[in-house]
Amino acid sequence: AEECVSDTYLRAWSAMPPHRPAMLAVFLGRITRNLALNRLRSAAAQKRGGGGAEAVFEELQHIV
Structure with missing residues (x-):
């Protein structure tokens, strides 16, 4: 709540x-x-696998 304020x-x-x-x-x-x-939408996107792109980018950085 304090963070929201x-x-x-x-x-x-x-x-x-x-x-x-x-x-x-x-x-x-x-x-x-x-x-x-916005926070609710972001949390819902993370639950649907929205964070998968970040893992791919991290893997690409390790390769390069």
Whole structure:
């Protein structure tokens, strides 16, 4: 949970428009929601074997 909060603040800092958003809580909530969905998608991809490409790249590096 703390990591999610840190990621949210970091993303908000880099995405903050020049003027303060009218609804800051909604702005932060949307960032948090998107980060959580990205984590879920990443975890689901790993379960489906999404990490296989990394193993192939590591093996190629050892060969070369």
